[in-house]
Amino acid sequence: MIVRFSPLLATGARTVVPTLTLFSIYLLFVGHDIPGGGFAGGLVASIGLLVMFLAFGERGLRRALPVDSLTVMGTGLLLAVAAGLIGILSGDAFLAYTFRSFDLPMIGELKVSSLLLFDLGVYVLVIGVVETALQRLGGEAQ
Numbered sequence: 001m002i003v004r005f006s007p008l009l010a011t012g013a014r015t016v017v018p019t020l021t022l023f024s025i026y027l028l029f030v031g032h033d034i035p036g037g038g039f040a041g042g043l044v045a046s047i048g049l050l051v052m053f054l055a056f057g058e059r060g061l062r063r064a065l066p067v068d069s070l071t072v073m074g075t076g077l078l079l080a081v082a083a084g085l086i087g088i089l090s091g092d093a094f095l096a097y098t099f100r101s102f103d104l105p106m107i108g109e110l111k112v113s114s115l116l117l118f119d120l121g122v123y124v125l126v127i128g129v130v131e132t133a134l135q136r137l138g139g140e141a142q
Contacts, residue, residue: 006055013055017064020048028123029116038119042126049127053134061134069132076125083118 024045031037052064065072087096099113 009051009055013051013060017048017051020044020051024048024123028119031119038122039126041119042123042130045123045127046130049131049134053138058135058138061131061138065127065131069128069135072128072131073125074128076121076123076128078121079124080118080121083114083121086114086117 024041024043026041027036027044028038028041031041049061049064053061056063084095086098087094090096090098092098095114095118097113097115099111099115102110102112104110
């Protein structure tokens, strides 16, 4: 497969991908109160991976996410299941919502919940699935 380098797309990728990454992290953290969360944030981060893939090919994709896609998917699944087990360990049902509050100086009250861990797992899992799809679709025929 012949890949042609586009300086315009490469320059756009260098500016758009960090912005997409920050927006995806924003969606991940505000997903408990408004629409968003792990799935939406993971899709936005995956768009960044797609832009890197289109601009620089499979080498650019590996540079953007150097971890094996199966490892990424496994980590995401493990985080999501761990969030479910927190509910069981606290005496409730699987995926029951539990949270802890911390008072941090100069920041204020910080709530950390099992939903954040679940959303983080979904976020990582979606990125791994999209990375796998891009590698399979963009790889050379065997």
